[in-house]
Amino acid sequence: MRRCNRRASFTAIVVICSIVGSAAFGAPTKVLVFGAKPNATFEVRKNSNLVSTATSSSLGSVILNIDATTGDRIDLVGSDAAPPVPPLFASLETHSPGCATAAWLPSGDPTVVGYVVSFGTQSVAGGGTSQYQQSVEVGASTLHTECALPAETYYFAVQARNADGVMSAYSSERSVTITTVAVLISMFEATAAHEGVRLAWRVEADEVVLGYRVYRSESSSPEMPVTDPLLPATASSFVDAGTRAATEYTYVLAAVKENGDEVLSAPASVTTPALALSLGQNYPNPFNPSTKIPFTVEAAGRVVVRVFDVRGTHVATIYDGTMEQGRHSIEWSGRDDNGQSVASGIYLYTLTTGKRTLSKKMVMIK
Numbered sequence: 453m454r455r456c457n458r459r460a461s462f463t464a465i466v467v468i469c470s471i472v473g474s475a476a477f478g479a480p481t482k483v484l485v486f487g488a489k490p491n492a493t494f495e496v497r498k499n500s501n502l503v504s505t506a507t508s509s510s511l512g513s514v515i516l517n518i519d520a521t522t523g524d525r526i527d528l529v530g531s532d533a534a535p536p537v538p539p540l541f542a543s544l545e546t547h548s549p550g551c552a553t554a555a556w557l558p559s560g561d562p563t564v565v566g567y568v569v570s571f572g573t574q575s576v577a578g579g580g581t582s583q584y585q586q587s588v589e590v591g592a593s594t595l596h597t598e599c600a601l602p603a604e605t606y607y608f609a610v611q612a613r614n615a616d617g618v619m620s621a622y623s624s625e626r627s628v629t630i631t632t633v634a635v636l637i638s639m640f641e642a643t644a645a646h647e648g649v650r651l652a653w654r655v656e657a658d659e660v661v662l663g664y665r666v667y668r669s670e671s672s673s674p675e676m677p678v679t680d681p682l683l684p685a686t687a688s689s690f691v692d693a694g695t696r697a698a699t700e701y702t703y704v705l706a707a708v709k710e711n712g713d714e715v716l717s718a719p720a721s722v723t724t725p726a727l728a729l730s731l732g733q734n735y736p737n738p739f740n741p742s743t744k745i746p747f748t749v750e751a752a753g754r755v756v757v758r759v760f761d762v763r764g765t766h767v768a769t770i771y772d773g774t775m776e777q778g779r780h781s782i783e784w785s786g787r788d789d790n791g792q793s794v795a796s797g798i799y800l801y802t803l804t805t806g807k808r809t810l811s812k813k814m815v816m817i818k
Contacts, residue, residue: 483526485514494528497619499570499583525568525587529618536561536612536620539594544608544626548638550656551599552628556610558594563614569596570622571608577625584609605629634659640705640717644724648693653705653717661685665706665714668692670699682708697727697750697777726750727777731803731810734784738815741786741793745770747803747810752776756804759784767794770801786816 488494488508496504496516506528508514514528529535540557547553554569572585584607590596606629609622639654651666663682667675678692695701700723706714732746749755757770768788784801787793796818802811 480517481520483516483518483520485516485528486512488512488514488528497527497529499525499587501583527617527619535618536564536614538620538623539567539610539612541608541610541623541626544628546628546630548599550601550630551597552601552606552608552630553595553597554608554610554626555595556623559612561612561614563616564612565615566591566613567594568611568613568619569598569608570611571598571606573604573606575607575625575627576609576622577607601630603630635661635707635709635715637705637707637715637717640703640720642701642703642720642722644722645691648691648695649701649703649722649724650689650691651703651705651720652689654688655707657707660710662708662710663687664690665708666690666692667704667706669702675702675704695724697724699724727779729803729805729808729810731801731812733812734801734814738817739786740817742783743786743814744781744783745801745803746779746781748779749775749777749805751805753805755780756802757782758802758804760800760802762798762800764800767799 490508490510490512493505493507494514495502496506496518498518498520503518506514506516516526518526520526536559539559541554542557543553543555545553552571554571556567567590568587569590570584570587572581574580574585576582576584588596588598605627607625607627609625611622612620635655635657637653637655639652641652643650643652653664655661663685664679664687665677665682666679668678669675678694679690683690692701692703700721702719702721704719705717707717708714727748727750729750730748732748734743734745736743745757747757753774754772755775756772759767759770761767766789768784770784771782794816796816799814799816800811801814802809804810
């Protein structure tokens with residue numbers, strides 16, 4: 453048994469119950485309604501179709517025995533309740549796989565407070581069925597998108613509901629055919645990130661995808677794969693760490709099917725930001741016996757990393773050579789140029805490229 457409270461005035465009661473099934477398959481479901489107009493006769497409508505009449509008790513309760521399933525809408529409509537005019541169904545379109553969008557004009561009836569969109573794979577207007585398979589309450593909105601629809605032709609209609617809960621007749625019926633694409637890359641984007649270029653995508657597929665391959669090109673150079681082996685079929689993102697600063701890249705994602713064919717995305721372009729010479733704080737700090745020194749080189753060239761004590765005496769040259777543009781890290785073992793461990797204390801480390809030198813402090817504790 454389902455107990456439902458009234459949702460409207462004494463002239464009409466709209467009952468919307470979540471029917472989870474009867475004790476025996478196919479047996480009627482008992483619905484108990486409170487708050488109806490006492491000793492009044494009501495039309496009983498299931499999904500806007502008249503199925504019977506019912507009379508309320510002197511206390512305003514109604515007991516219904518009705519065949520219903522999950523999602524069915526049960527309306528009790530008083531004899532003096534006039535239904536609103538059906539809305540004008542404006543359009544029904546599909547813009548993405550498995551989705552249909554219905555739009556209608558708002559009702560000019562001031563008593564209308566909301567709309568119900570009904571749809572199914574059989575036409576009510578064509579006589580294929582007496583009611584649609586599914587109905588969705590959408591409130592005062594005049595636009596509704598229904599997704600996750602399998603490939604099929606669907607029939608839609610809209611109803612208006614007034615403040616008394618009385619439903620209009622169905623609007624004119626419209627149909628749309630949902631088609632599926634075997635593999636569709638519905639989203640692919642590239643954004644510059646600290647660690648390189650971050651790629652993200654969304655794929656809708658009706659057949660098996662073995663994995664993904666990312667192609668990258670710059671300027672007039674040809675596309676080259678940057679993922680080998682394939683990224684797994686469960687992947688939805690990838691970071692390309694092999695990029696350079698201040699460079700424009702174009703990426704294409706390939707979804708690889710079981711037969712080896714590739715479904716390609718639309719290209720996604722991004723320009724990586726320019727780098728600036730910087731020297732980061734060593735870590736750990738304080739340290740014993742070793743520490744790492746991070747830094748960024750804005751252009752390829754000679755790089756020198758040195759360590760001095762607080763008096764400015766040279767202790768060690770950690771690195772002296774050529775480095776490529778980008779972010780780097782170098783380790784110092786806590787030893788001087790003679791291989792001897794240094795004493796506890798404060799030290800300066802410097803980064804020199806060209807005519808520029810940056811420095812920071814670090815602490816050795818034994």
